[in-house]
Amino acid sequence: MPSSPELNIALIGCGTVGGGVVRILQSSADLLAQRTGRTICLRRIVVRDVKKRRNLELGQIPVSDDIRTVIDDPEIHAAIHVVGGVNPARTDVTNLLQAGKDVITANKALLYAHGSELFALAHQLGRTICFEAAVAGGIPIISAVNTALTANRIVSIEAILNGTSNFILSRMLDRRQSYEDVLTEAQARGYAEADPAMDVDGTDAAQKLSILTQLAYGTTVPLRDIVRQGIQHIELLDLLVASELGYRVKLLATSRISKGRLELSVQPTLVRNDRPVALTSGADNIVSIEGDAVGLMRFSGAGAGQMPTASAVLADVIDYATGRAAITFQSLQRLQEREPIPLQPQDELSRRYYMRFTVADRPHVLADIADILGRNEISISSVRQDETADVDDESGVARLVIMTHRTTEGRLREADAAIAALSSLRGSRIRMPIAD
Amino acid sequence: MPSSPELNIALIGCGTVGGGVVRILQSSADLLAQRTGRTICLRRIVVRDVKKRRNLELGQIPVSDDIRTVIDDPEIHAAIHVVGGVNPARTDVTNLLQAGKDVITANKALLYAHGSELFALAHQLGRTICFEAAVAGGIPIISAVNTALTANRIVSIEAILNGTSNFILSRMLDRRQSYEDVLTEAQARGYAEADPAMDVDGTDAAQKLSILTQLAYGTTVPLRDIVRQGIQHIELLDLLVASELGYRVKLLATSRISKGRLELSVQPTLVRNDRPVALTSGADNIVSIEGDAVGLMRFSGAGAGQMPTASAVLADVIDYATGRAAITFQSLQRLQEREPIPLQPQDELSRRYYMRFTVADRPHVLADIADILGRNEISISSVRQDETADVDDESGVARLVIMTHRTTEGRLREADAAIAALSSLRGSRIRMPIAD
Numbered sequence: 022m023p024s025s026p027e028l029n030i031a032l033i034g035c036g037t038v039g040g041g042v043v044r045i046l047q048s049s050a051d052l053l054a055q056r057t058g059r060t061i062c063l064r065r066i067v068v069r070d071v072k073k074r075r076n077l078e079l080g081q082i083p084v085s086d087d088i089r090t091v092i093d094d095p096e097i098h099a100a101i102h103v104v105g106g107v108n109p110a111r112t113d114v115t116n117l118l119q120a121g122k123d124v125i126t127a128n129k130a131l132l133y134a135h136g137s138e139l140f141a142l143a144h145q146l147g148r149t150i151c152f153e154a155a156v157a158g159g160i161p162i163i164s165a166v167n168t169a170l171t172a173n174r175i176v177s178i179e180a181i182l183n184g185t186s187n188f189i190l191s192r193m194l195d196r197r198q199s200y201e202d203v204l205t206e207a208q209a210r211g212y213a214e215a216d217p218a219m220d221v222d223g224t225d226a227a228q229k230l231s232i233l234t235q236l237a238y239g240t241t242v243p244l245r246d247i248v249r250q251g252i253q254h255i256e257l258l259d260l261l262v263a264s265e266l267g268y269r270v271k272l273l274a275t276s277r278i279s280k281g282r283l284e285l286s287v288q289p290t291l292v293r294n295d296r297p298v299a300l301t302s303g304a305d306n307i308v309s310i311e312g313d314a315v316g317l318m319r320f321s322g323a324g325a326g327q328m329p330t331a332s333a334v335l336a337d338v339i340d341y342a343t344g345r346a347a348i349t350f351q352s353l354q355r356l357q358e359r360e361p362i363p364l365q366p367q368d369e370l371s372r373r374y375y376m377r378f379t380v381a382d383r384p385h386v387l388a389d390i391a392d393i394l395g396r397n398e399i400s401i402s403s404v405r406q407d408e409t410a411d412v413d414d415e416s417g418v419a420r421l422v423i424m425t426h427r428t429t430e431g432r433l434r435e436a437d438a439a440i441a442a443l444s445s446l447r448g449s450r451i452r453m454p455i456a457d
Numbered sequence: 458m459p460s461s462p463e464l465n466i467a468l469i470g471c472g473t474v475g476g477g478v479v480r481i482l483q484s485s486a487d488l489l490a491q492r493t494g495r496t497i498c499l500r501r502i503v504v505r506d507v508k509k510r511r512n513l514e515l516g517q518i519p520v521s522d523d524i525r526t527v528i529d530d531p532e533i534h535a536a537i538h539v540v541g542g543v544n545p546a547r548t549d550v551t552n553l554l555q556a557g558k559d560v561i562t563a564n565k566a567l568l569y570a571h572g573s574e575l576f577a578l579a580h581q582l583g584r585t586i587c588f589e590a591a592v593a594g595g596i597p598i599i600s601a602v603n604t605a606l607t608a609n610r611i612v613s614i615e616a617i618l619n620g621t622s623n624f625i626l627s628r629m630l631d632r633r634q635s636y637e638d639v640l641t642e643a644q645a646r647g648y649a650e651a652d653p654a655m656d657v658d659g660t661d662a663a664q665k666l667s668i669l670t671q672l673a674y675g676t677t678v679p680l681r682d683i684v685r686q687g688i689q690h691i692e693l694l695d696l697l698v699a700s701e702l703g704y705r706v707k708l709l710a711t712s713r714i715s716k717g718r719l720e721l722s723v724q725p726t727l728v729r730n731d732r733p734v735a736l737t738s739g740a741d742n743i744v745s746i747e748g749d750a751v752g753l754m755r756f757s758g759a760g761a762g763q764m765p766t767a768s769a770v771l772a773d774v775i776d777y778a779t780g781r782a783a784i785t786f787q788s789l790q791r792l793q794e795r796e797p798i799p800l801q802p803q804d805e806l807s808r809r810y811y812m813r814f815t816v817a818d819r820p821h822v823l824a825d826i827a828d829i830l831g832r833n834e835i836s837i838s839s840v841r842q843d844e845t846a847d848v849d850d851e852s853g854v855a856r857l858v859i860m861t862h863r864t865t866e867g868r869l870r871e872a873d874a875a876i877a878a879l880s881s882l883r884g885s886r887i888r889m890p891i892a893d
Contacts, residue, residue, distance in 0.1 A: 161601055164604060295736065321733070332606070351494070
């Protein structure tokens with residue numbers, strides 16, 4: 022971190038978040054100077070398409086489509102990297118670090134895939150990487166794990182980390198709409214990407230959970246070791262039944278230590294409706310984190326969006342400009358030396374479950390399903406097949422909801438496969454864990 | 458901040474929080490070393506009564522009742538100050554700073570009363586004061602305001618900052634008990650002090666709010682400029698009526714900018730029961746803070762208690778040991794230069810209100826009260842006087858609940874004084890604002 026009064030930064034990427042960064046740099050220059058005692062100067066901007074119209078007053082700041090203009094400029098101290106995707110981000114950040122630039126990034130996919138490599142390179146070169154904006158947008162969860170909770174051994178993390186899927190689930194229930202209808206509307210309004218796969222299938226949340234897990238427990242967990250399930254097969258009926266039973270369905274990301282093993286999952290989960298996680302609606306995120314000393318702490322707010330994410334980027338810029346970020350990043354290197362915690366095999370995760378089947382409305386269907394559950398040592402806590410509400414318009418098809426007592430993911434998977442093979446099964450089915 | 462590998466600290470006060478600090482220092486020495494790259498050594502302990510039995514393994518650490526043993530020891534770098542009250546804390550902290558020791562304190566009353574003076578002294582001497590544990594226990598709200606939200610202009614703070622009163626209000630409603638019964642039980646179990654005045658009359662919350670306001674807005678607000686009201690006059694009936702109307706009653710501390718003026722209040726307040734603030738029960742604290750860029754962020758968790766508060770103290774110790782705390786404290790000095798925001802006169806605060814009167818059950822009482830409200834230009838939104846539930850056992854006395862449309866604190870106060878003089882008034886009455 023240079024100690025001259027002027028801090029020269031470059032902006033790589035000037036889309037939604039980048040535009041927010043420019044706005045705060047311009048509107049809050051006085052605040053940034055007070056906080057840092059320095060003048061933060063935006064010296065260069067790199068974009069993909071220099072001709073694209075941007076609703077920003079960029080004045081004399083050179084805008085280029087070539088990142089070498091930043092890499093080769095010895096005056097630039099640090100780059101704000103707000104471009105998504107793994108490539109060319111990986112090469113760009115590598116080159117920036119090697120050119121002696123510190124990096125402030127909001128790119129969670131990059132950190133998930135190549136964080137260890139980039140952090141090691143930065144440590145080796147004496148550079149700093151800041152990444153508060155990469156997880157949960159404006160919520161200062163990286164800062165909480167890296168500074169406020171440092172005297173704690175983290176016991177568990179339970180979070181809503183994907184705003185798009187939370188928006189869809191909230192809206193389905195509020196408006197009594199189908200998954201498809203809400204998704205179409207969210208795309209039309211720009212709340213969901215044209216290709217929302219990473220948001221709705223749990224990939225985005227799992228990448229963020231993996232980053233938090235690395236920071237909190239010092240253990241690297243690849244996506245394949247996280248029980249992961251998306252929200253695509255949830256029907257409005259599931260949300261309504263859960264609601265009647267006193268639950269909300271949330272795409273819950275959890276990472277907890279249980280009997281010395283680390284359990285990770287990202288799954289639509291039934292959460293009791295008076296819990297703060299259940300009440301986190303719309304595009305908001307929440308992170309509940311339990312430390313051995315501090316107990317349960319909760320952080321919630323906007324998990325994405327232009328200004329909240331830009332706010333997190335600027336918090337990093339201020340932390341960097343004052344020198345705090347370099348210190349924090351150094352301590353992350355020491356934390357690499359922690360002994361990794363062994364992972365719980367996915368099949369061993371033990372929870373209660375909600376299962377919903379679409380079945381032919383004929384004799385012995387329930388008996389068949391109950392038999393399969395019984396043979397897999399899964400005991401049923403409640404069954405529900407209403408005569409009216411759950412019957413489809415097309416006659417002869419009914420929806421059956423079963424709540425189980427505590428069992429394992431492995432047993433559930435076995436039973437589910439056997440049930441799927443029943444000739445009486447129709448259309449979609451779903452199983453979701455219940456958070457205790 | 459000394460950069461030698463060993464950091465020598467002294468502990469001033471070894472009561473509940475001090476004991477927690479000793480426990481974490483002992484049980485998490487490895488964690489602290491990883492986080493800081495240094496060895497944190499507890500070298501001295503100062504207590505009021507050296508003979509008192511403590512359930513701690515203090516080994517060879519010298520325990521004294523004389524703080525001069527710390528002040529005069531050139532080997533000590535910093536003191537953890539976990540003693541309550543303003544005196545002798547003020548003198549002790551002054552002497553510690555002047556002897557070249559940095560100070561980590563959890564003493565909110567001291568910071569409220571003499572924070573500016575002590576901070577100025579520390580800045581002048583090149584020393585650092587850390588105080589995360591002084592407000593909201595384990596919740597890292599000082600860190601959030603001083604680092605994570607630094608790129609924001611704070612718009613409002615809305616918080617539950619006193620665990621004891623929140624515990625009492627939650628328990629009254631849950632168990633259908635009176636204020637007096639819950640308080641007696643809380644005292645017996647050690648949840649409430651023998652003298653709970655500062656907790657239940659809003660002083661504790663107002664001091665914390667004043668500290669947060671100073672950090673967030675750079676404006677010093679003494680207690681006399683905060684609309685302040687305690688929970689002592691709340692009856693179970695008020696909580697039940699509020700609940701039926703869809704509200705919870707919380708001792709809400711708010712500090713917000715409205716039309717360029719700063720409004721501060723600590724009052725029992727009706728909060729819609731689906732809001733996170735309303736759902737914060739037991740001794741938990743919550744802080745909702747709105748920034749112009751980040752939007753609304755919420756932080757909640759244990760606001761007091763041995764280990765949560767000790768966790769915050771140790772987070773400060775780690776921040777201090779790494780050198781981050783000194784940087785943060787320097788930037789606080791620059792923030793002193795901010796222009797103070799003018800205060801809204803107390804009488805101008807504008808809200809809707811809940812009013813409950815105990816009245817003689819005889820003709821014209823409602824007309825008298827309605828007349829007084831009308832003359833003060835307060836319009837009534839709803840009135841409630843149930844025939845059965847609200848009538849006291851002693852016949853002839855009824856409870857009347859009036860909800861008003863938006864009006865000012867000043868008008869309410871005038872009207873309340875006039876109503877109090879009515880001959881039909883019996884026993885207690887209360888008025889509480891309604892949070893929108």
